[in-house]
Amino acid sequence: MSRTIGAVLRVAVLAALVAFLAAPARFAPLFAPLAPPGAPAIYDQGDLASLAAAHLAIVCCAALASTVVAVGLALFVTRGAGVQFLPLSRALVNFGQTFPPVAVLAIAVPLVGFGEKPTLIALFAYGLLPIFENTLAGIRACPPALLEAASGMGMNGRQRLLGVELPLAMPLILEGVQLSLAVNVGTATIGSTVAAKGLGEVIIAGLLSNNDAFILQGGLATGLMAVLLHEAVALLRRRIR
Amino acid sequence: MAAPRRLDLAGLRRLDPLGTMLVLAGLVAARLPFVIDKANRIVPGDPRPLFEVVPWTAACGCALALLVAGVAALAVRAPGARLAVAVLALAALAFALGAAGDALTPAGNRVVRIAPGAAFWVLAALLGVLAADALARLAPGPAARVLALLLTVLSTGIALASGHFDHVSVMREYAVNADRFTHEAWRHVALAFGSLGAAMVVALPVGLVCHRMPRLRAAVIAALNVVQTVPAIALFGILMAPLGALAAALPAAAHLGVAGIGAAPALLALFLYALLPIVANTVAGLAxxxxxxxxxARGMGMTRGQILAGVEFVLALPVILSGVRIALVQNLGLVTVAALIGAGGFGTFVFQGIGQAAIDLVLLGAIPTVALAFGCAVLLDASIEAMQRGRA
Incomplete structure (x- = not known):
């Protein structure tokens, strides 16, 4: 019962977001009370759908890159010669977590210039941490008896990794991806302060012109996007279970 | 011919793998410019190598310290020794940077900026990794970690106060902004800790109620999760309107400092963000x-209130505190964003720096933010661990 309600709710949220992005002008009456007199109620300095697409693209690209690197790193430090790097990698991840995203962004700008690149770098770096931690936790949670049984069946290291360890760790890895996606959707809005294309543009335009309608539009669209991405990965998690 | 070759291979295998990586990276980094000599704060500037800009005694001293660190990274196993040489080399590197600033700045010139170059940053990062690895292997206890943090803060403070770094670009920006820096620093701390304190006052009872009523728990956690998905700049912006209206409608509220822009919406937003980690961990800790x-405890005749305060909360405290740590680190970072709505804090320098393309100003905001968050994390982690050790 509650499962159907959840599914209906998800579809409704998705439909609302798509409808708003496809034809934002139809929603003008909803936002009009928030806009200052005479100001536009709907963001008019760019196409909302393409901004949202750029936002989604930058978040997903960064998440994909951080997933590949973080999972690879976690696998490296849990086997063979990599084990001696385990304490160091944990210390670095702990330190990295105290780095505010704005600082990463601000430090990346002088290195690579304004635009999408510093945002991608900041999102990538920030997304590494939860995925790395969760992959590590997932792999360490594999029961040793199971691994021994796999070896006993004649599986070599690679087969054990692909056939036993990774599948068992997958739910936790995906949880890390979920976390990093949620953080990244919000952080990407800050990217607009360094001229990356995205929904942050709408929010900042609202802050600059004192137009609450813009702020709410940008905030709602990014918030809904974060919820939908979370649900999409949750769906994947349920599928593999 | 074959025998010495096999010996060589055995020798190579005995080299520390991390040390080998660090030394190779360090050799590449040493060829990069040590400082950037800028005619003023926004022009690109000329790259200059170490031996060109520092008096040769200082340059040799720095190179020697780096060499020792490199050899130790390759061949020494004892983590204590590795930590010591890494720290010494970091100090030498910093000293050389200050010396370069002094040497390249014409007397009385306040426009020239001597910024640390790629070689400085990369070498400092490599030495940092060496030190972090040694520390991770030493695994010092909570008291030792706090002591190390205090020593670091103290020695950094003395080094900066000594005036040796006054001609380095970031310190130049500090000299220009000294009054504002103190003000924004307090602002940053007040916003982060003020919102955290308010969140704790609310989140602990809410967590307790959620623990006792599982039906409520799912709804509360879900609602707080939704709050977390709203991007910080949007939440700051959205709260500006109602607070502005409140200030306009209630002169008493305006008198208390409630306003549409500035600290009030920032505090409220940070408060909302801090709720989730504390509530979630309170529930988990009590569970x-x-x-x-x-x-x-009941058998000993303790009342419900005594059990709650004397047993349940005490036992749950380490988990609750790790929630507080997450919230505090998150808040210290998010305050930076609050500068966009005029709330102040170190973010003011970061965004001004981005706006003026002045990287030194960005660093003046970013470095203290990271240092503050890291210091707080070390302190809280140490106290959580001390608490758990006391129990075991």
Whole structure:
């Protein structure tokens, strides 16, 4: 019962977001009370759908890159010669977590210039941490008896990794991806302060012109996007279970 | 011919793998410019190598310290020794940077900026990794970690106060902004800790209620999760309107400092963001209290209130505190964003720096933010661990 309600709710949220992005002008009456007199109620300095697409693209690209690197790193430090790097990698991840995203962004700008690149770098770096931690936790949670049984069946290291360890760790890895996606959707809005294309543009335009309608539009669209991405990965998690 | 070759291979295998990586990276980095000599704060500037800009005694000293660190990274196993050489080399590197600033700045010139170059940053990062690895292997206890943090803060403070770094670009920006820096620093701390304190006052009882009523728990956690998905700049912006309206409608509220822009919406937003980690960890901590302990307390004739305050909260405290740590680190970072709505804090320098393309100003905001968050994390982690050790 509650499962159907959840599914209906998800579809409704998705439909609302798509409808708003496809034809934002139809929603003008909803936002009009928030806009200052005479100001536009709907963001008019760019196409909302393409901004949202750029936002989604930058978040997903960064998440994909951080997933590949973080999972690879976690696998490296849990086997063979990599084990001696385990304490160091944990210390670095702990330190990295105290780095505010704005600082990463601000430090990346002088290195690579304004635009999408510093945002991608900041999102990538920030997304590494939860995925790395969760992959590590997932792999360490594999029961040793199971691994021994796999070896006993004649599986070599690679087969054990692909056939036993990774599948068992997958739910936790995906949880890390979920976390990093949620953080990244919000952080990407800050990217607009360094001229990356995205929904942050709408929010900042609202802050600059004192137009609450813009702020709410940008905030709602990014918030809904974060919820939908979370649900999409949750769906994947349920599928593999 | 074959024998010495095999010996060589054996020798190579005995080299520390991390040390080998660090030394190779360091050799590449040493060829990069040590400082950037800029005619003023926004022009690109000329790259200059170490031996060109520092008096040769200082340059040799720095190179020697780096060499020792490199050899130790390759061949020494004892983590204590590795930590010591890494710290010494970091100090030498910093000293050389200050010396370069002094040497390249014409007397009385306040426009020239001597910024640390790629070689400085990369070498400092490599030495940092060496030190972090040694520390991770030493695994010092909570008291030792706090002591190390205090020593670091103290020695950094003395080094900066000594004036040796006054001609380095970031310190130049500090000299220009000294009054504002103190003000924004307090602002940053007040916003982060003020919102955290308010969040704790609310989140602990809410967590307790959620623990006792599982039906409520799912709804509360879900609602707080939704709050977390709203991007910080949007939440700051959205809160500006109602607070502005409140200030306009209630002169008393305006008198208290409630306003549409500035600290009020920032505090409220940070408060909302801090709720989730504390509530979630309070619930998890209370759920982890063993029923046997509660039963025993009841058997001793303790009242419900005594059990809650004296047993359940005490046992749940480490988990609750790790929630507080997450919230505090998150808040210290998010305050930076609050500068966009005029709330102040170190973010003011970061965004001004981005706006003026002045990287030194960005660093003046970013470095203290990271240092503050890291210091707080070390302190809280140490106290959580001390608490758990006391129990075990």
């Amino acid at each position: 982890g209290v063993s029923p046997a302990a509660v039963e025993a």
